[in-house]
Amino acid sequence: MASGLPHAQWNNGDVTDPDRVVVEDVRAWYAARAGGAGVPWGVRVPADRPFSHGRFLFRKRCMCLLPDWYAAAVVPAGVEFGVAETADLETVAAIDAAAFGGPVDQTRGWVEPHLGALQCVAALARLHGEPVGVATALLTNDRAGACVGIFGVGVLPHARRQGIGSALTSWLLEQALDQGVTLAHLSPDSEAAARLYARLGFRETKGLDVYADL
Numbered sequence: 001m002a003s004g005l006p007h008a009q010w011n012n013g014d015v016t017d018p019d020r021v022v023v024e025d026v027r028a029w030y031a032a033r034a035g036g037a038g039v040p041w042g043v044r045v046p047a048d049r050p051f052s053h054g055r056f057l058f059r060k061r062c063m064c065l066l067p068d069w070y071a072a073a074v075v076p077a078g079v080e081f082g083v084a085e086t087a088d089l090e091t092v093a094a095i096d097a098a099a100f101g102g103p104v105d106q107t108r109g110w111v112e113p114h115l116g117a118l119q120c121v122a123a124l125a126r127l128h129g130e131p132v133g134v135a136t137a138l139l140t141n142d143r144a145g146a147c148v149g150i151f152g153v154g155v156l157p158h159a160r161r162q163g164i165g166s167a168l169t170s171w172l173l174e175q176a177l178d179q180g181v182t183l184a185h186l187s188p189d190s191e192a193a194a195r196l197y198a199r200l201g202f203r204e205t206k207g208l209d210v211y212a213d214l
Helices: 023-031 086-100 104-114 164-178 191-200
Strands: 012-014 042-046 055-060 063-065 079-083 120-127 130-142 145-155 183-186 208-212
Touching: 063 191, 079 164, 086 104, 086 120, 086 130, 086 145, 104 120, 120 164, 130 164, 145 164, 164 183, 164 191
Parallel strands: 012 042, 145 183
Antiparallel strands: 042 208, 055 208, 063 183, 079 120, 120 130, 130 145
């Protein structure tokens, strides 16, 4: 994956077989991104698999959900959900930046391609009409079958602890399940987030080891 942005976390590849990785080829591929200027990048490797390239950064937690495990969240009073459109770019970027602590200009470059993209659903949560939360669902259909990944679930600080993030995740999941998805996955960034997702039916998996400076 390559966003073209100058940040390694948004330019990374998923390794399925460490023994088959030709780092020189991957390095050349990333060097050709961003109009030939190249981008910083890294890779994600199945947890506990030996990998002799680059520098280990951290283990990325992963959770998954099968349709039979799903338990719907209660939607808080006054909360509504909808799909974010191109016209919502500034709103989505501002909420994402506030929720996760990044600069708005940097976040805008990451968010913009998601709005209206095929197989991608950018969601916007409103509390009494005020935009307060965002999340993104990415639909895929490859070796694992029909899947949905839920990413970037963020809620403005003053609207937290009301169940909005859980309900927003649930809303995206239900749409994906209605489309025939047979596996959902996400990566909690804290124990609190993991508990939230566990209440929806997600279960912990082995995760991914992240490497950079290859």
